[in-house]
Amino acid sequence: MKLFQKSPWIIHYDGASCNGCDIEVLACLTPRYDVERFGIINTGNPKHADILLITGYINEQSQPVVRTIYEQMPEPKVVVAIGICATSGGIFRECYNTKGGVDSTIPVDVYVPGCAARPESIIDGVVQALAILERKKKEMAARP
Amino acid sequence: MNLTHAILAALLYIVAAPVLAGLLAGVDRIISARMQARIGPPLLQPFYDLFKLFQKERIAVNKTGHFFLLGYLLFTIIAGVEFFIGGDLLIVIFALALGSVFFVLGAFAAGSPYSHIGAERELIQLMASEPMLILSAMGFYVATGSFQVHDIWSRPDLLIVILPGMFAGLVYVLTIKLRKSPFDLATSHHAHQEIVKGITTEFSGPYLAVIELAHWYETILLLGFLYLFFAPWPWLAVLALAAVYFLEILADNTNARLYWQWVLRSSWIFTAVAGAGNLVVLYYLSRGGTP
Numbered sequence: 001m002k003l004f005q006k007s008p009w010i011i012h013y014d015g016a017s018c019n020g021c022d023i024e025v026l027a028c029l030t031p032r033y034d035v036e037r038f039g040i041i042n043t044g045n046p047k048h049a050d051i052l053l054i055t056g057y058i059n060e061q062s063q064p065v066v067r068t069i070y071e072q073m074p075e076p077k078v079v080v081a082i083g084i085c086a087t088s089g090g091i092f093r094e095c096y097n098t099k100g101g102v103d104s105t106i107p108v109d110v111y112v113p114g115c116a117a118r119p120e121s122i123i124d125g126v127v128q129a130l131a132i133l134e135r136k137k138k139e140m141a142a143r144p
Numbered sequence: 145m146n147l148t149h150a151i152l153a154a155l156l157y158i159v160a161a162p163v164l165a166g167l168l169a170g171v172d173r174i175i176s177a178r179m180q181a182r183i184g185p186p187l188l189q190p191f192y193d194l195f196k197l198f199q200k201e202r203i204a205v206n207k208t209g210h211f212f213l214l215g216y217l218l219f220t221i222i223a224g225v226e227f228f229i230g231g232d233l234l235i236v237i238f239a240l241a242l243g244s245v246f247f248v249l250g251a252f253a254a255g256s257p258y259s260h261i262g263a264e265r266e267l268i269q270l271m272a273s274e275p276m277l278i279l280s281a282m283g284f285y286v287a288t289g290s291f292q293v294h295d296i297w298s299r300p301d302l303l304i305v306i307l308p309g310m311f312a313g314l315v316y317v318l319t320i321k322l323r324k325s326p327f328d329l330a331t332s333h334h335a336h337q338e339i340v341k342g343i344t345t346e347f348s349g350p351y352l353a354v355i356e357l358a359h360w361y362e363t364i365l366l367l368g369f370l371y372l373f374f375a376p377w378p379w380l381a382v383l384a385l386a387a388v389y390f391l392e393i394l395a396d397n398t399n400a401r402l403y404w405q406w407v408l409r410s411s412w413i414f415t416a417v418a419g420a421g422n423l424v425v426l427y428y429l430s431r432g433g434t435p
Binding site for chain 1: 173177180181182183184185186189192193195196199200201202203340341344345346347348349352
């Protein structure tokens with residue numbers, strides 16, 4: 001059975017942004033979108049999570065935090081960059097403090113564009129991440 | 145109860161308790177979701193979660209912590225087995241408490257302050273709930289003249305009639321034991337940040353699954369405790385347990401967490417009034433009305 005597709009637990013972190021995408025991520029938990037239908041839980045604890053949702057760009061201050069969260073998550077894990085800032089830096093790209101998108105710091109598996117990304121596309125991004133999660137689990141099992 | 149029956153009952157508990165408690169958790173999550181105008185996860189979601197956790201990578205913050213977790217699981221199962229083979233109620237309560245203490249030690253073994261706060265709060269929860277559990281064993285003894293679960297459940301009369309205060313007190317501390325709001329100090333079933341996840345913060349993957357499994361064994365054991373009050377009438381017992389569990393879900397969804405001082409104070413006051421009050425009245429009645 002594909003258990004990882006049935007029980008993806010999420011942690012959400014905002015690198016640095018306008019908070020628009022954060023509000024959309026939280027909207028996914030509300031009765032209108034209700035992601036718990038798919039067994040998705042917003043854990044708030046990297047050690048319990050399978051999927052790291054990052055909104056916003058990465059700067060000097062958030063870089064070590066993002067790296068720590070990523071390293072604390074047990075394998076298999078995937079990273080979903082939510083919104084155009086997380087994808088490429090967005091309108092903050094040319095700022096003096098911007099490192100760039102999330103992939104400047106940790107490997108990203110799925111990019112969800114949008115400003116702000118809509119809840120539908122966030123859920124779609126997570127669903128695509130589930131297939132990658134399942135593949136990573138197989139690779140993990142194949143490793144000696 | 146002879147040896148064969150005892151072994152069968154023990155095996156049945158070890159196999160069936162997680163299945164029952166997992167289904168109960170699934171129903172719990174669906175009802176909670178409906179109370180929040182959501183559809184909620186599938187019924188089998190708790191099992192999906194559990195099996196997924198077993199497949200995750202094993203990360204050890206401190207290996208000693210994992211050893212203590214096994215103690216938590218083992219002693220919770222021992223308490224449950226002792227109960228369901230009709231053994232001594234006091235051993236059940238002490239084994240259960242020992243299991244919880246192992247859990248606390250496991251959380252203290254990690255260095256994280258969140259884990260430590262959770263462990264301290266778990267100790268506070270133990271302080272709040274243990275007096276009522278021990279008092280209820282005394283209540284059963286005064287009512288039936290025995291600490292043996294077997295003697296208590298084979299009585300022909302309905303114990304809820306003479307021990308209503310004990311029942312109410314046990315339902316009150318059940319909220320603490322089931323980790324429901326407003327008493328979910330140490331950790332919560334709901335997705336939350338570190339301080340609320342408390343005692344489970346540093347455990348991940350298979351170790352988190354062990355905690356969940358031990359909690360399921362504990363849930364069935366505690367519901368078994370409440371069953372004793374209705375033992376001669378099983379259908380009434382099932383109805384009462386369903387009603388109690390529904391009340392717990394309702395409380396969970398309509399309350400915020402309390403300060404730990406409130407949890408401790410309110411549960412001790414409730415234990416003193418309902419539990420000890422019931423015991424005093426019972427003792428008075430058993431003397432034929434002469435103090």
